Structure formats: structure tokens, C-alpha cells
Amino acid sequence: MAKKSYRQAINEALAQEMRRDPTVIVMGEDNAGGLGAPGEDDAWGGVLGVTKGLMPEFGRERVLDTPISESSFIGAAAGAAATGLRPVAELMFVDFMGVCFDQIFNQAGKFRYMFGGKAVTPLVVRTMYGAGFRAASQHSQCLYPIFTHVPGLKVVLPSSPYEAKGLLIQAIRDDDPVIFLEHKVLYDDEEEVPDEPYTIPFGEANLTREGKDVTIVALGRMVKFANQVADGLETDGISCTVLDPRTTSPLDADSILESVEETGRLVVVDEASPRCNMATDISALVAEQAFGALKAPIRMVAPPHTPVPFAPELEDLYIPSPEKIGAAVREVMEHGA
Amino acid sequence: MLQLNRDDLVQAYIRMRTIREFEERVHTEFAGGAIPGFVHLYAGEEASAVGVCMNLEDKDYIASTHRGHGHCIAKGCDVEAMMKEIYGRREGSCGGKGGSMHIADLSKGMMGANGIVGGGPPLVCGAALSAKTLKTGGVAIAFVGDGGSNQGTTLESYNLANVWNLPAVFVVEDNGYAESTASAWSVGGSQLKRAEAFGMPGREVDGHDFFAVYEAAKEAVDRARAGKGPSLLHVKLNRYYGHFEGDAMTYRADGEVEALRETVDSLAAFRARVTETGLLEGRQLDDIDREVAASIGQAVTAAMSAKAPGEEDLLTDVYVSY
Numbered sequence A: 001m002a003k004k005s006y007r008q009a010i011n012e013a014l015a016q017e018m019r020r021d022p023t024v025i026v027m028g029e030d031n032a033g034g035l036g037a038p039g040e041d042d043a044w045g046g047v048l049g050v051t052k053g054l055m056p057e058f059g060r061e062r063v064l065d066t067p068i069s070e071s072s073f074i075g076a077a078a079g080a081a082a083t084g085l086r087p088v089a090e091l092m093f094v095d096f097m098g099v100c101f102d103q104i105f106n107q108a109g110k111f112r113y114m115f116g117g118k119a120v121t122p123l124v125v126r127t128m129y130g131a132g133f134r135a136a137s138q139h140s141q142c143l144y145p146i147f148t149h150v151p152g153l154k155v156v157l158p159s160s161p162y163e164a165k166g167l168l169i170q171a172i173r174d175d176d177p178v179i180f181l182e183h184k185v186l187y188d189d190e191e192e193v194p195d196e197p198y199t200i201p202f203g204e205a206n207l208t209r210e211g212k213d214v215t216i217v218a219l220g221r222m223v224k225f226a227n228q229v230a231d232g233l234e235t236d237g238i239s240c241t242v243l244d245p246r247t248t249s250p251l252d253a254d255s256i257l258e259s260v261e262e263t264g265r266l267v268v269v270d271e272a273s274p275r276c277n278m279a280t281d282i283s284a285l286v287a288e289q290a291f292g293a294l295k296a297p298i299r300m301v302a303p304p305h306t307p308v309p310f311a312p313e314l315e316d317l318y319i320p321s322p323e324k325i326g327a328a329v330r331e332v333m334e335h336g337a
Numbered sequence B: 001m002l003q004l005n006r007d008d009l010v011q012a013y014i015r016m017r018t019i020r021e022f023e024e025r026v027h028t029e030f031a032g033g034a035i036p037g038f039v040h041l042y043a044g045e046e047a048s049a050v051g052v053c054m055n056l057e058d059k060d061y062i063a064s065t066h067r068g069h070g071h072c073i074a075k076g077c078d079v080e081a082m083m084k085e086i087y088g089r090r091e092g093s094c095g096g097k098g099g100s101m102h103i104a105d106l107s108k109g110m111m112g113a114n115g116i117v118g119g120g121p122p123l124v125c126g127a128a129l130s131a132k133t134l135k136t137g138g139v140a141i142a143f144v145g146d147g148g149s150n151q152g153t154t155l156e157s158y159n160l161a162n163v164w165n166l167p168a169v170f171v172v173e174d175n176g177y178a179e180s181t182a183s184a185w186s187v188g189g190s191q192l193k194r195a196e197a198f199g200m201p202g203r204e205v206d207g208h209d210f211f212a213v214y215e216a217a218k219e220a221v222d223r224a225r226a227g228k229g230p231s232l233l234h235v236k237l238n239r240y241y242g243h244f245e246g247d248a249m250t251y252r253a254d255g256e257v258e259a260l261r262e263t264v265d266s267l268a269a270f271r272a273r274v275t276e277t278g279l280l281e282g283r284q285l286d287d288i289d290r291e292v293a294a295s296i297g298q299a300v301t302a303a304m305s306a307k308a309p310g311e312e313d314l315l316t317d318v319y320v321s322y
């Protein structure tokens, strides 16, 4: 199997689905690039090159560049999804949801329910999230808890290239509106990714590591950190399970609960702002439904309740680090030995 | 020549030269790896920011874009503090918390660069509303790019400014591109017809000509100050660098930027105009060039050795009280 980057895996998923299904279209700002300009066509392929090569293969009728008008093109993607197409619309940075959120949460996310089950809205909104790029407060947020909060939306957080390809193909084939969040720091990460198309079902957590002492639930980029930490703790005789929920909506509550039943300890690692994030949600779930199994207080590792800072020194302090995750695990290990 | 006296012209030239020198230097420093994050340079567009802001006082507000360094300098922000901010230093304009895309100084009437395209125009309606309600005599100016001119927030602001009769001016800086997409493609209709459709005067201006921008902005600013409502300027200009630092610019024609630097250089045009008409001497301008280069050099040196923010700064500035 060939090694592919997160970026390549996403690009391949898009290309394969576009080949398979003529109703799949892609749209976004500079998704090809160079429109109306004198130089190269397909000059950008998206701001970080994720959609590069799609326009030369599928043409501008299926790879649509857009003006900077998110409310109208994300809404157009929702409308097109409800009327026969399978659009994959790119919201360049998730932070820009501010200028188009109505179309996502009041329109796309509620069609099916409001119309009494009659609408089908196979929309995918691909968007980039996360800190670590020195991109400052308006280009570094996570925000996935906000989408997760909205009934009717599905929310996907691929944590690696393999995950990205399978989850994106699933997202495109799924008949509900899906917010597909790509962590900007992961684009150059590589791992083995099959050439042929495959899907990874939503709502099934990935057990990336099995251990007996502590359950670490981690999301997105944090899955990698959690596994690194678990490697290190192994040598100290602490054995961790690391669960990647993959999708925050639907959430695989069963796998989380089962694991905590076995280990009796829970650490949740979430890069999103700490109030009302996935860590609080998952902690509440476990406190409510697996209280009896807990040998230690639940620990949440999340950033502080501040916007994402620009200065590298501050941003590094802001992001949940392997050190903080390790400290949280050691702390829960002090209980119930 | 208009209401500009010699001191004003010297001031205008200093600001334009400062912007150019600042941006050229940031370009070099970024390439050397010293500057983190996203940086969008304003070189080539100097006459627009300075031509507009020479009509403004501290009580007047501007809202800028992601390409904000030029607007900040034109509005009088402290250049060394800006450089420190771009380097992410504690003594930067925003304590290192904002960076290039968020430099602001409200005491100078600078409401911030902006990471959100179309973020500025609604804010400017608010600043204009404050000026009107508080009777400060101030005006508010939104700078927005050709790409940003297509954002709903911008178009809604045109309407709001008109129905509220606000002392606002919308300056659409059309540098031909939004990222890699040409404004020739992305803008439906025309900027001037949009102005007309929303009930405000609009003028197209050569954005490489400081005097043309100054004069058009003066008309719009005077009109706003007199309580006659908003206007729009469609300023046509060019950027010398990529969309952001690191952009290979393959969407531009071969030699496009080199040709622009030769043919449409607002600083060279300014110099020619003021020296040919005898308003200023070339020697004076040469001195300014040297002084500005030295001061930008010093700003970089100061920024490089300045202290980064630390743990004690992590939780501050989120709220006034909490």
C-alpha cells in the first residue's frame, strides 16, 4: 500500500467519488483558481492545494470556483443538495462559518425535520480547523462543538490520512448534511492509504490502542498526541486505551462507556474551547451512565477559555500538549490503584 | 494644488514610503523565516491608503482588511509597535495576541485589520453611527477588496449606510485579484453601478495616483462630514506581491509584476509630480527615503530582540471583567 498524505487522501476521495457519481460536484473559493486571470488555470487548487487537479479532470462545471460570498454559495450547495446534486462545498476556514451559518444550521440542517422527513440533503461542507499554524484568532478555531450541537447535522473529524479518505467517501455518500473538518496541521502527515475507494461508517469509534488502566478519548489532531503519550506511559507501566470517536455526531457512546467500564478511568482530550465542548459532553455522558465504574475523577484536557493567540509562545501554551495529557493520565492513575 | 501644503505633501510621501519600506522589509524577513503566520503585503497600493487617510483625523475611524499594514501606517499607527506585533512580541500593538491580520489602534481611529473578508463594512456603519449619534463630526471609512466587495456583509452595509444616512465611505480597493481569482470574473455588474443602485455617489479612481485618490476621497469625506450620507470609491490598483507571502502567483502573467513595478509605481509617480511642479525637491525626498529605511531597519532590530509574551499573558485580555 502506498503512503499518502492527509491532503492526498482527501483529494483522492473527492476524485474517486466524482468519477463514480456524476452528481458529485465541488465548489469553493479558488478550489481551482485562476479564473479570469492571465496565468495558469488550476493555479491554487484550494488555499492549501487540497482540491488541485480536480478541475483539469472534471472541468469547471463540476469544480466551481466561487466569489467570496459564503452565505450564498454554501446556501446554494444546500439548495443543490436538496434538489438532486451531491455538492462538496469548501468553507476555507471553519472560522468563516460566521458569515454563512444560517444556511448550514437553519436551512440544510433542518430541512428533513421541518419538511416531515420528505427532504434529503446530501451536502458535505469540507472545512479546515484547528490551532498550530500561527494563524491567530480568526483562523485557528475548532468550533466543531457548535455544529455538533445542531440536530440534523453530522460532524466528522478525521484524525489521519486513512481516516480522512474513508470518512470523506462515507460523507459524500451519506444522505444527510455533513460537516467534514480537516485539521490544518495534519495535511502533510502520511500513512498507508489504500488506492481503492472504501468507507468508514459514522458513529463507530476507532480503538487506536487498547489498554487496561485508563481510557483516553481524543479527537482530531489530539488522537495523535494521545497515542504518543500512551507510548511513553507504557514504559512506566501505565496502559492506556485510546479511542477516536471519529464523528461527534453521531457519537459512539457505547464504545466510550464500554471502555470506561473496563478501565475505570477517563481522560478526554479536546482542542476546542473548554466550555460546552466535546470533552464536557463526553464527560457528562460517562458521569451519567458509567458512574459506578469510575475509580477516579474524570479529567478533561482542553485549551484555556480564550481566543487562539497569535504569538508562537502563547499558541504553544494554548494547545493541549502531550505533556498536559500525560499529566492528566498520571493524575487519574493516583486514584483507585 | 488642492488644499495640500508642502508639509502635507512631505507627510504623504513619508507615509507612502514607510508603507513600501515596511512591506519590502517584511517580505524579506518572512522569507528568512523570522515571521510566523499569514502575512498579506500592501506594497503597490500605498497611494490608496495614504490618499484616503490624509483626509482624516484621529477622531475618524477606518476598518481595514487582511491586507492591513498600509492602512495602519496611513492612519498613524506606531510603526515599531506594528513590526513587533508581526513578530508576535509582547510590546506589539496588540501584545502579540493578534499578529499581522489583527493590528489595531482605536486611539488612532484604526479599528483593526481583519481576518474575515467583509468583516469591516458593518463595523464602519457602527463607527459612523457613533459619530452621528455622539455628534463628533467624525466619519468612518471601510476599506474592502474587490473580493470583499462580493460579500453579503459589504452589500448589506451599503444599504444600511444609506438608509441611516451615515457619515461613511466605502473604499473598494480593486487590485485585480482575490487570492488567485480575477475581479474581472468575480464581480457581477460594476462597483459604480452597485453604488448607484444603493443610492450613493460612486467614483472610479486611479489608485496609483495619490492626488487622484486624495481628491476623490476628499469629496466623499466632506460629503459625509456635512451629513449628506455615504459614498463609494472604486480604487483601481495593483499588488506587487502574492496574495500572501508564499503564494507562487502562477495565475499571473509572466512578467506581470515586473512590468507593474516599472509602469505603475505610486511613489515614483508622486515624486515625478511634486518635483516637476517644484513643490518639493528630489533631495528632500531622497532624505526621507534614507530616514524611513533607517527607521524600518530599527523597527526590525527592535522587534527581533523584543520579548515574547509568556504564561502570564495567556489568560488576560479576554474580558474587561469576568
Ligand SMILES: Cc1ncc(C[n+]2csc(CCOP(=O)(O)OP(=O)(O)O)c2C)c(N)n1
Binding pocket: A029, A068, A070, A092, A096, A099, B040, B065, B066, B067, B115, B116, B117, B118, B144, B145, B146, B147, B148, B149, B175, B177, B178, B179, B243
Ligand atoms: C469570510 C472569509 N472568506 C474567505 C477568506 C479567505 N480570504 C482571505 S483574503 C481573500 C481574498 C480577498 O480578496 P480581496 O478582497 O480582493 O482583497 P485582496 O487580498 O486582493 O487585498 C480570501 C478569499 C476570509 N479571510 N474570510
Ligand SMILES: [Mg+2]
Binding pocket: B145, B146, B147, B173, B174, B175, B176, B177, B178, B179
Ligand atoms: Mg483584491
